[in-house]
Amino acid sequence: MAPPEGVGGGAEVRLHELTKTFGSVVAVREVSVTVAPGSFFTLLGPSGSGKTTTLMMVAGFTYPSSGEVFVDGKPMAALPPQKRDLGMVFQSYAVFPHLTVFDNVAFPLQVRKAPRLDTLRRVGEALELVRLTGYERRLPRQLSGGEQQRVALARALVFQPRVLLMDEPLGALDKKLRAHMQLELKHIQQRLHVTVLYVTHDQEEALTMSDRVAVMQGGRIEQVGIPAELYDAPASRFVADFIGESNFLDGVVVSAERDGRWRCRAAGGLEFSGVGAVALHAGQQITAAVRPEKLVQAGDDGAAALGPGSNTCKGVVEEAIYVGDVTRYRVGLGADGAITIKVPNRFAARPLATGAAVALAWSPDDTRLFSRAGA
């Protein structure tokens, strides 16, 4: 199933100050974002962050309180869902239980009164795309969850929509199958150049599949960026916490350093340097975030590579948890609390014993500083 001749695959989707209120509750607040044609864009957030409501406004099932959705510059708000020509895959699959796989996939073509031969050919292509050829005559109850989801995907793609909306489509699958489907979805998207607007609460899924991700919280977009940006340069404490894992240290800004770095002191007296995610000034209350895998033991090869000017601290191993590929250690820093580090279990790795004293080092560039309200 190639994108139609002369049409460049996906359409551009633009959300303009989209807002939805339910009574006095603001579910989505002035969300503005542009999704490039043919890209994979994910709305990521915890439940209640407004991501599904946003998607439903694009689909047309929820009417925005204000704002507008544009698909290739065309306003959508006045159109009912069936007139928007957007493919949609639901979390519950929503495969029609009384129709065979063939009839499910043919449905969008039949309601558009496509010629019979055309329908046969395109359903065949769509089923081939999701690798369900030979399943035409089966009923949904004879299929596994993953197969049903693939039927739903073929059905949403068969009428060649230029935008595909997906609401946590892999949420009900087990972990292995989910990882498999993530890659498969990504490949299909790249092959068809269809614009995908994807909703998930699974940050790993978002990072794996997306060209760009918008992290949502409380009905607002916290940060939009490519996956590496979100992970390495989170714009807020929430993003640093929600995506991946972070150690947080509360402290205060002591002084400015060169290259846009700031010298800070933690509550317990530990001094370190970091990069401001926001504008800072001396004396400001801050929270510093460091990823557990960015901390290395002083004396390791990694520490030498950090060079001079790296942050250091000393602590005592309080707890070691073996997780297979890595071992996680909680290192007590005395008055500064504790931090978690992740050490890969490479060949000849020396495990640390609980109670052992360790010296740690990390780069100021991996230390993100956020302003902290209060106190």
Added chain:
Amino acid sequence: MKASAERRERLRYLLVLFPALLVLAVLFAYPLLGIVNRSVYKAGYTLDFYRQIFRVPVYLQVLWATFRVSALVTLLCLALGYPLAYVLATCRPRTARLLTIIVILPFFTSIIVRTYAWMVLLGRNGIVNQYVMALGLTDTPLPLLYNQAGVVIGMSYVLLPYMVLTVYSVMRGIDPGLVRAAHSLGASRLQAFRRIFLPLSLPGIAGGTLLVFILSLGFFITPALMGGPGDIMIAMLIEREVEITLNWSFASALAVVLLALTLVGFAGYNRIVRLERIFEGRG
């Protein structure tokens, strides 16, 4: 070891079912056998009573009328009940609760009282005719009572809740996400209803029509009170044989014929709509 565990399990099921089976055996199967027996026995075994039913035209006419009225009532109940069930299944939960109570409410009143109420409404000088004439729609009162129209109206009213509740229970089980999905795939409201919602509600239609039709066949009070001399249904005939003619054997034969025809109808219906296939999990 495993077999004995299985046997014990089966025994436990039988024990649980036992009271119900006992009640059915004593109060249903045994009397039914008695009726079948009496229908061919009166001072010696004979098939005279059956011969009489099929030889005298009036009995077959009554049987035919019974089936016709039942079919009309079933169709009317479906026409009125399906949309109502649809509203119940798709409106907001609070409204649905209120509407359900309204649908069930008539069950709390005696059927005789309700039938008399309809007679007040439908009579020559009844409220309905007063309104219709006041509106100038007709000069003479409409014949709504003591004829087939009256019987059909009265029976439909009594049986409507059975249809509504049966259809509603099936509609409630239809995932609203399916209709949404149909819309997202480009189906208009009518297409989504015709291709998705209606087929998925078929088990409700099948169950509701079957229930109403079978209940209609045995109806007595409503046709007796609201029908005319030409609207005799089989249950009334049986009652007359039992109460007036005291020909219990003939009454039994009529009852057996009614039962047999009902079973034949059920089997035919089953052939057409394939009930098991519809009732077996739609998931």
